[in-house]
Amino acid sequence: MTVENSMDALAQTPLVEVVNLRKNFSKRRGLPFFGRDDVVRAVDGVSLKIGKGQTLGLVGESGSGKSTLGRVLLDLVPRTAGSVLFEGQEIGGASVAASRALRRRMQIVFQDPYASLNPRMLVGESIREGLRAGGMSDTAQIESRLGELVAAVGLGPEHIHIYPHRLSGGQRQRVAIARALSVNPSFIVADEPVSALDLSIQAQILNLLADLQAQFGLTYLLISHDLNVIRYLADYVAVMYRGRIVEEAPAEQLFADPQHPYTQLLFSALPKIDHRGKRVARGVAASEPARGAVPEGGCAFYPRCVRAVPACLNAEPVLTGNKHRTACFRVGEPE
Amino acid sequence: MNMTDNITLEVEDLYTHIGVQGGEVRGVDGVSFVIRRGEVFGLAGESGSGKSMTAFSIMRLLPLRGRVVQGSVRFKGEDLVTASAERISALRGDRVAMIFQDPMTSLNPVFTIGDQIGESLRQHRGMNASEARVKTMQLLESVGIGDADRRFGSYPHEFSGGMRQRVMIAMALACSPDLLIADEPTTALDVTIEKQILALIEELRADIGAAILLITHNLALLAEHCDRIAVMYAGQIVETASTEELLSKPLHPYTKALLGSMPRSHISKGRLKPVTGLPPTITGERRGCAFAPRCPARMAHCDSVGPLILEPEPGHQVRCLLFGERP
């Protein structure tokens, strides 16, 4: 999908929109009545728009909050603040039944294929659950649709009447995808869908995701720490650091010209196979900051930033720009 | 100077079997390779390829049901397979060290890191507590853990993943070993931390002149850090070559398939060429080439004739019938 198309898609009502989403985790420290609460802002005011048929790639490392964002988006984890809109409608607002129906339009595929299927449920049953949830009750209809879904993800009828532990990681991931598809969703959050798989299987699953998107007109939020994976599927990319989006742009632009120092760091840290044995000096960045060293009120990336100046501590940077947006005071300035 | 003085590790015809319900799995099925002094040797492969088993076989750290059934592992001329248990204990941690994948579980949670690093020193170098402390502080500094004084008495759970891996490296390098085996050392870490850890390993290696056996499924990582790479599949090495050669002129169909199936950040939305099917576990008799069922270049007799290792070009070995049947 070209940049222009993706922009057109955004011009209409985005399929999924997130406005100023926040999720805090608090951990009680100290004695039961006298301790304080340590608050971790896993998602710290994130706003995103995802157009129909698009893939938004969300890049971040551990601690960035990207997985939490995916789960909060689907209301699997209650949010602290902000809104989540599906086709313009707030998903949490409506009645319980209505919101459940709405939530079925948004599904998720998880990273760990070993934990994402009920080990005590036959594979076919896991998928049938989805079909029944979607309202199907006729047994014949269910079986036939089950067969279609299983075939669509590249599995065969021999995989239906067995337990998940007999399948390999890649096969389980296919089952997880089939289950997600069983309720006819429009939107799927793929949370590190291939990270736990072998290299040769990763390619199979990525191809499958691409094919299904084309076949069913799906919209994806692809969460990954792996820039290569993002590159393969994403139209638009957002980079997340410590709960905030620090850069977002159409994929080609981000990969051609990363602007935020953190994005640049991610790119430079990527081992490049095309360097063919030449030991490319990857430029050592500052090591991880100790906990608590992140300054209040200033830019969260300050401790690790090679372009930081004292002024960066004065305020939190916000996303600025047009199609390619970056949250950095130093963007555009000389080194 | 004799050529063999230069060789730190020579693995020859190594076979390791693991007992499972109903038989044995051939985890390592005839593996041979050589690591020279100061060399960084990469062992690539997916899960089930036998790369970790190979490392455990070298270190004699196999699980209860695993045993080396054949072959030799010569560390500076001395065969580790037949060495006594005391000799192995003496060598482990001192001349041959290993770091593991998951820093969360590789460190003992009830001892301070100063204690754990110092243990090697006390055991192998006979240092007393204060000597060990001094050396440990130096090690902590050298692996980039600042504030060593305070960190000395800290417990593993107070560290992040990257820091713990640094501690592991400090432990491994405490006695300046000749060989460092790193089994997926950065797989559990973020890519920015990974970069630092590998830079650290390389720096320290240069300081003490150790050889490194780097095991990982991440081909890109091996590309950047290794001098030579061996690719493993189903317990066997299918191709060995210098990094340059392997990446520019891969010979084995599996190697080619792996390289072709990797999403690369500079290639946009093309179609990946995945390897179809699943990697096998080897039980019972091996008949023919293990990769044949998935091989795009498969020929008629690949299912019945097991390929031997050939060397079509100097320094570049491959196990595939495409290159002939006899060495």
Place this chain on the structure above:
Amino acid sequence: MEGHNFFREMLRSRKAMFGVCVVSLIVLSAIFSPWLAPYDPGTQNLIGRLAKPLATTADGRFHLLGTDQLGRDILSRLIYGARVSLLVGTVASLIAGTLGVTLGLIAGYFGGRIDAMIMRLCDVQLALPYILIAISVLALLGNGLINIIIVLSLTQWVTYARVVRSGTLSVKEKEFVLAAKALGFGSPKIMLRYVLPNVFAPVIVIATFSVAQTIIAESALSFLGLSVPPSIPSWGGMLADGRTYLVVAWWLATLPGLAITFTVIGVNLFGDWLRDHLDPKLQV
């Protein structure tokens, strides 16, 4: 496929087979008591009182295990006594299990205040020795089989609850539970179909130990005279009766004691083996 392996493993293990044999023996005794017992357990025969095991009384009755102070055949009383022990053991464990598992599931799944309340209930329960509870409740409700069962289930439920709660806590965060939520399922369905089957394995193991404990507890209560009325033979009651005769007729107390011991050992061994073979495989 998994079932076949399971039974084969069981047949192979001496531990398990011992346990299974003992338990089967007890169960069969309990079910077929009228046919197995050589004499009526309640018939008194003062002529043949305190007969040694393997003795024949003056009026020509052979007693394999001797007679008690009222001339009643000990073997028959043991066989019939199995009924009480078994009934109380299994039913009390069943009730305790159902109660405990339910509360544990709810506590673990919903967390927060509900969890805290249920946990405090557990704490209170555990703080009181079961004998005290038993005596108090029985004083209130009176003796009787049903009351005993109620009392003993009250003492057993806590272990189930805590184990299930801890299992629930870890399972409910697993991705397949989240996936079920994403499919729009409500809490009851998720708890029953997704969480429960995955935390249930340890419950089976607890149940076997629980049965053993309950049998001992019932015997203790019998001993104290708080259990079934003395006309119904029970091992604990036999123990109590036999106490005074320990020096002159050791078999009165020793044999029921052995019966209790073997039953408990058998059940425990089986539970031991079950734990070794169920837990790792079914661990989520």
